[in-house]
Amino acid sequence: KAGVTQTPRYLIKTRGQQVTLSCSPISGHRSVSWYQQTPGQGLQFLFEYFSETQRNKGNFPGRFSGRQFSNSRSEMNVSTLELGDSALYLCASSESRSEAFFGQGTRLTVV
Amino acid sequence: TQLLEQSPQFLSIQEGENLTVYCNSSSVFSSLQWYRQEPGEGPVLLVTVVTGGEVKKLKRLTFQFGDARKDSSLHITAAQPGDTGLYLCAGVWAEDSNYQLIWGAGTKLIIKP
Numbered sequence: 001k002a003g004v005t006q007t008p009r010y011l012i013k014t015r016g017q018q019v020t021l022s023c024s025p026i027s028g029h030r031s032v033s034w035y036q037q038t039p040g041q042g043l044q045f046l047f048e049y050f051s052e053t054q055r056n057k058g059n060f061p062g063r064f065s066g067r068q069f070s071n072s073r074s075e076m077n078v079s080t081l082e083l084g085d086s087a088l089y090l091c092a093s094s095e096s097r098s099e100a101f102f103g104q105g106t107r108l109t110v111v
Numbered sequence: 112t113q114l115l116e117q118s119p120q121f122l123s124i125q126e127g128e129n130l131t132v133y134c135n136s137s138s139v140f141s142s143l144q145w146y147r148q149e150p151g152e153g154p155v156l157l158v159t160v161v162t163g164g165e166v167k168k169l170k171r172l173t174f175q176f177g178d179a180r181k182d183s184s185l186h187i188t189a190a191q192p193g194d195t196g197l198y199l200c201a202g203v204w205a206e207d208s209n210y211q212l213i214w215g216a217g218t219k220l221i222i223k224p
Contacts, residue, residue, distance in 0.1 A: 004153070033212075042117075042199065042216035043154075056211060090153050097203075097210050099144075102153025 002027065004093050004103035012109045018079040021106045025072050025093030031055075032074040033100065034066060037088040046089075049074055078108075086110045114138070115202050117215030125223050126192060132185040132218045134200035141203045143176055143183045144212070148197040159203075190222045 005024040013019050025032050033056075034046040045058035049068035066076040072093075078085055086109050092100035115136045124130055134143065142161040146154035158167050160176035160183060167174045171194075173186040187194055200215040 035214075043201075043212075043214040045211060045214070056209065092153070097205075098159070099156045100154075100212065102155070104152055 004091055004101050006089075006091050006103035006106050008106060009104065010107045010109075012111060013081050014111055015081055015083060017081050018077060019081060019108060020075055020077045021089055021091075021108075023074045023076075023091030023093075023103060025074070025091075026095075026101055029093035029095050029101070030072055031094045031097070032068055032072065033092045033094075034074070034076050035090045035092065036060075037090055037105070038086075043090065046076065081110045083110050115200060115213050115215040117200055117218055119218060120216060121219045123221040123223065124190060127189050130187050130190055130220070132198055132200075132220075133182070134184070134202070134215050135182045136202060136213070137181065138202065138204065138213070139180050140213070141180075141205045143180075144201045144203065145174055145183070145185055146199040146201065148199060148217075154197075154199055187220075190220075192222045192224050195220060195222050 007022045031050045033048040035043040037043050046060055047066050048056040052068045063079045068074045088105045088107050090102050090105045092102045094100050115134055117134045142159050144159045145157045147157055148154040158174045163178045163180045165176045171188045175184045198218045202213040204211050204213050
C-alpha cells in the first residue's frame with residue numbers, strides 16, 4: 001500500500017506570494033490533517049478534512065485554507081506569505097481517529 | 112487550551128546509557144501517542160497508551176501512561192545510535208464531536224557511538 005504523498009518536497013516563495021501544497025492520502029483513508037512544524041514549536045494543527053468537509057480547525061489566520069476532493073486528496077493554500085510561514089508542512093491521513101500516517105512533508109521557505 | 116509540555120527538549124548521551132522523556136499536561140487525555148521522526152521524514156507512530164497506569168514495552172523502549180491520564184513517559188534502556196531522532200508525544204483530546212491531537216514540542220535525541 002502506498003504511503004502518504006506530499007508534493008512538492010521543497011518550495012521557495014517570496015513574501016506576499018501564495019502557495020498551494022498537495023497531499024495524497026493512503027488509499028481508503030478519508031481523513032486528512034495538516035500540520036505546521038517549526039523548530040521549538042512542535043507540530044501545530046492547521047485543519048482536518050473528512051469526506052470533503054472541514055471537520056476541525058486550528059488557530060491559524062484565514063490566510064491558511066484547505067480543501068479536500070472526492071478522491072480524498074487534499075490541498076492547502078497559504079495566501080500573502082510571510083517570513084514566519086517558513087516551516088515544514090506535514091499532511092497526515094487516517095482511516096479512523098487512531099493512528100495518523102504522515103507524509104514526508106513540504107519544506108516551505110519564504111524569502 | 113490544552114497544552115502538553117515535553118521535556119527535555121534536547122538530549123545528547125553516549126551509547127549504552129539510559130534516558131527518560133516526559134510529557135506533562137494539566138488536561139486529561141483519552142489516550143496518548145508517541146511518535147518518532149527522522150530527518151526528512153514525517154513522524155511515525157511508536158505506541159498508543161490508553162488506560163491510566165498502562166505500561167507498554169517495545170524492545171528497549173518502555174512507555175507509561177500516568178494514572179490520571181495527564182502525563183506519560185518514554186524510557187529507553189541501553190540507548191543505541193539508531194535511536195537518534197525527534198520523539199514526539201501527542202495527547203488525544205476528544206469532547207463531543209471534536210477530536211484533536213495535542214502535540215508536545217518534541218525531544219531531539221542524539222545517541223553518540
